[in-house]
Amino acid sequence: MEVHNVELVMSAVAPSQYPTTGYPEVALAGRSNVGKSSLINVLINRNSYARTSSQPGKTQTLNFYKVEEQLYFVDVPGYGYAKVSKKDREKWGQMIETYLTSRETLRGVIILVDARHAPTKDDVAMYEWMRYYQMPLLVVATKSDKIPRGKWNKQESLIKKTLNFQPTDDFIAFSAKTKVGKDAVWDWIEAHTVG
Numbered sequence: 001m002e003v004h005n006v007e008l009v010m011s012a013v014a015p016s017q018y019p020t021t022g023y024p025e026v027a028l029a030g031r032s033n034v035g036k037s038s039l040i041n042v043l044i045n046r047n048s049y050a051r052t053s054s055q056p057g058k059t060q061t062l063n064f065y066k067v068e069e070q071l072y073f074v075d076v077p078g079y080g081y082a083k084v085s086k087k088d089r090e091k092w093g094q095m096i097e098t099y100l101t102s103r104e105t106l107r108g109v110i111i112l113v114d115a116r117h118a119p120t121k122d123d124v125a126m127y128e129w130m131r132y133y134q135m136p137l138l139v140v141a142t143k144s145d146k147i148p149r150g151k152w153n154k155q156e157s158l159i160k161k162t163l164n165f166q167p168t169d170d171f172i173a174f175s176a177k178t179k180v181g182k183d184a185v186w187d188w189i190e191a192h193t194v195g
């Protein structure tokens, strides 16, 4: 999709704040600092529209980005940030669970993992959680620019094995720096939000 018009319409913590326009929606989930905001910025051709930071845990609310009066991207706050208290973690879990179970316009979830490493316990738990809700899932291995291309296949195998990846889900290697994988991610989004 050629994107010209993007608007952050809401930073929500509760369903009463979710947008009500009814456009299809794709959520992005992953550990703090994995690159969710960066992926959104690449998809919408902006340098820093979705806030990116080297300080983990910056995104604390569900941020709804409206794209071209057609769909929403929802930037889900990162999980696995050690400095967050147990109570805040529980609040976070509640917020995400409420969102996943109540949002009728949610068409799929993109789970980001770091291409350089085996998925963490938190990554595996997130993947299992999303599978439980029977969401169409795309696993994006991001920061691919940080490993040599010759190692991508090996990393893909490691990531899939660690996640117990199901062949009905999809996988794309991506980099916000080189933009490799951008078109493939858009194809997946369009396939799941059109019609």
Ligand code: GTP
Residues within 6 Å of the ligand: 030, 031, 032, 033, 034, 035, 036, 037, 038, 039, 051, 052, 053, 054, 055, 056, 057, 058, 059, 077, 078, 079, 142, 143, 144, 145, 146, 174, 175, 176, 177
């Ligand atoms: P939270 O909002 O804290 O959950 O983090 P996030 O998942 O939104 O991560 P964000 O996009 O803010 O990126 C975190 C850091 O990783 C930033 O310094 C980015 O510049 C960097 N980064 C993200 N994607 C890539 C990538 O593909 N390649 C490289 N080299 N750096 C990246």
Ligand code: MG
Residues within 6 Å of the ligand: 036, 037, 038, 051, 052, 053, 058, 059, 075
């Ligand atoms: Mg972010």
